[in-house]
Amino acid sequence: xxxxxxxxEYLRQLSCTGKELCALSGISAASFSRYKNGERVPxxxxxxxxxxxxxxxxxxxxxxRPDLTADAARSAFAACEDFVATDKEQLRRNFNTLVSAxxxxxxxxxxxxxxxxxxxxxxxxxxxxxxxxxxxxxxVASFVAREAASPRELEALAELLGCPAKEITDLSAxxxxxxxxLMQEQTTRSEGDITGFLSKLxxxxxxxxxxxxxxxxxxxxxxxxxxxxxxxxYGLGEMMDSELDFLKATVLSRSMDPVTMYSDMPMGxxxxxPEFPKKWMFGMAMMLKKGLHLNQIHNLDxxxxxxxxxxxxxxxxxxxxxxxxxxxxxxxxxxxxxLLKVSGAAALSGEAIAGHHGEGxxxxxxxxxxxxxxxxxxxxxxxxxxxxxxxxRSDRESERSTFLLADTQKPGPRRSILSTLPLYTISEGxxxxxxxxxxxxxxxxxxxxxxxxxxxxxxxxxxxxxTVEDEIPVFAPEEFREKPPVLExxxxxxxxxxxxxREEYAAHLSExxxxxxxxxxxxxxxxxxxxxxxxxxxxxxxxxxxVSKGKAPAIHFVIRHxxxxxxxxxxxxxxxxxx
Numbered sequence: 248x249x250x251x252x253x254x255x256e257y258l259r260q261l262s263c264t265g266k267e268l269c270a271l272s273g274i275s276a277a278s279f280s281r282y283k284n285g286e287r288v289p290x291x292x293x294x295x296x297x298x299x300x301x302x303x304x305x306x307x308x309x310x311x312r313p314d315l316t317a318d319a320a321r322s323a324f325a326a327c328e329d330f331v332a333t334d335k336e337q338l339r340r341n342f343n344t345l346v347s348a349x350x351x352x353x354x355x356x357x358x359x360x361x362x363x364x365x366x367x368x369x370x371x372x373x374x375x376x377x378x379x380x381x382x383x384x385x386x387v388a389s390f391v392a393r394e395a396a397s398p399r400e401l402e403a404l405a406e407l408l409g410c411p412a413k414e415i416t417d418l419s420a421x422x423x424x425x426x427x428x429l430m431q432e433q434t435t436r437s438e439g440d441i442t443g444f445l446s447k448l449x450x451x452x453x454x455x456x457x458x459x460x461x462x463x464x465x466x467x468x469x470x471x472x473x474x475x476x477x478x479x480x481y482g483l484g485e486m487m488d489s490e491l492d493f494l495k496a497t498v499l500s501r502s503m504d505p506v507t508m509y510s511d512m513p514m515g516x517x518x519x520x521p522e523f524p525k526k527w528m529f530g531m532a533m534m535l536k537k538g539l540h541l542n543q544i545h546n547l548d549x550x551x552x553x554x555x556x557x558x559x560x561x562x563x564x565x566x567x568x569x570x571x572x573x574x575x576x577x578x579x580x581x582x583x584x585x586l587l588k589v590s591g592a593a594a595l596s597g598e599a600i601a602g603h604h605g606e607g608x609x610x611x612x613x614x615x616x617x618x619x620x621x622x623x624x625x626x627x628x629x630x631x632x633x634x635x636x637x638x639x640r641s642d643r644e645s646e647r648s649t650f651l652l653a654d655t656q657k658p659g660p661r662r663s664i665l666s667t668l669p670l671y672t673i674s675e676g677x678x679x680x681x682x683x684x685x686x687x688x689x690x691x692x693x694x695x696x697x698x699x700x701x702x703x704x705x706x707x708x709x710x711x712x713x714t715v716e717d718e719i720p721v722f723a724p725e726e727f728r729e730k731p732p733v734l735e736x737x738x739x740x741x742x743x744x745x746x747x748x749r750e751e752y753a754a755h756l757s758e759x760x761x762x763x764x765x766x767x768x769x770x771x772x773x774x775x776x777x778x779x780x781x782x783x784x785x786x787x788x789x790x791x792x793x794v795s796k797g798k799a800p801a802i803h804f805v806i807r808h809x810x811x812x813x814x815x816x817x818x819x820x821x822x823x824x825x826x
């Protein structure tokens with residue numbers, strides 16, 4: 248018996264409605280619908296599973312069925328043929344962590360283990376479970392044990408396994424440790440590290456943010472700022488003063504030159520001051536309000552968690568399109584810390600010893616000769632930096648199209664994590680009907696049709712030599728009624744939702760299936776739920792990822808930085824419960 252059949256049998260035996268069960272268990276109506284329809288099976292030990300068993304036991308007690316306890320329901324569900332055993336789910340999670348943390352080459356993994364790439368993709372997404380968990384774990388462990396051979400790779404693996412590197416220098420020891428680790432529950436998971444960044448992008452609304460900080464009401468002051476031509480600052484407190492003085496001097500000057508900023512100074516100590524972050528953000532907002540362009544060179548020589556937290560704080564400013572983010576491949580690090588911020592009006596330079604940040608010295612100058620010197624240093628630093636990401640807003644639409652067109656000839660598999668159906672699988676007739684029903688004007692219809700045709704041709708060119716895999720969310724009836732999926736129009740920077748009707752979505756889904764049947768190199772998978780509402784993630788494996796946001800604002804981030812790119816490449820969308 249399957250899980251959904253056992254659940255339906257309990258409902259019949261207890262004359263119970265789904266609404267009653269949801270109220271007692273705390274499960275959303277959408278999730279319950281998936282369980283009942285066989286679209287999803289809860290995992291052992293999760294709040295959803297335990298809540299369901301507890302609720303069945305309570306209802307059975309109320310209706311004179313003392314034999315049907317929570318424990319009895321738990322045992323019956325666990326015996327279902329499609330119920331996911333805890334060890335298999337732990338294996339999936341640990342496998343994803345291993346892929347993400349070590350940046351495993353999945354193509355070589357598939358070749359070594361003789362698993363089909365689509366099978367590995369399904370195992371990672373949770374839509375398929377390995378028939379023999381230990382056999383799969385052994386195959387993966389054997390591959391990784393042989394791949395991780397250099398001292399640096401052994402150190403990374405040892406950190407993940409929680410053991411000294413000297414204990415896994417032997418091949419058989421690495422294999423044994425890996426087999427055991429893959430099958431055990433881990434206290435931490437790295438696969439979710441990227442989730443906060445993507446979720447914040449998905450939910451961010453620039454218009455709401457502007458209202459919240461009263462950005463539209465900000466007035467760039469014109470009063471003179473009385474700052475000495477040059478000044479030294481000592482210690483942590485004065486360092487914060489130097490940062491704010493630099494922002495004031497830049498905002499109040501007449502110069503519209505771009506601003507370049509770099510710092511590898513730890514920001515945690517300054518963030519503890521409740522007032523400094525507010526004043527700093529206000530100064531940054533004033534620079535953007537003035538219309539200045541910022542070249543921000545990020546310091547990414549830190550833990551992944553710290554890197555992501557830092558990048559998340561920059562999201563509002565990225566959305567303006569006035570920020571060009573960069574990073575240094577080989578940051579100096581070591582015992583010395585540095586700071587350099589240069590505008591057309593002032594330059595701020597600082598230095599400190601690592602671990603003694605509070606004893607640093609900082610120098611702010613408006614002297615013309617010194618300003619020229621620091622401007623040359625800033626240009627040299629910028630020339631040594633690499634783009635962290637390319638940011639495309641509507642004024643760069645043609646550049647984005649050119650980039651994607653040029654990329655079609657480059658080798659490598661593609662994969663997408665979508666919040667709706669791909670536009671390149673829709674027929675022209677269906678697209679016209681959807682646009683017309685939503686009242687889209689004739690000029691915009693023609694523009695969208697041209698874009699859809701161009702996307703289809705781009706994908707067909709790729710499919711001639713490479714594979715394309717799309718992960719498409721499942722929409723429960725309740726979700727469709729409350730917030731129906733919309734056409735994916737971020738590429739034409741259309742910020743107006745164009746929703747599907749249920750029949751139109753079903754028709755487009757059928758056309759997607761037909762597209763897959765016609766082109767063998769195209770694969771699609773239905774994911775368990777919609778991870779994001781407003782994001783599409785396009786991945787060119789090993790080269791770049793594009794995170795496209797549909798509205799508020801419509802914007803595209805093309806990311807090449809190895810650590811950040813790898814994290815998104817190996818990202819598995821979280822299973823979310825929609826009320």
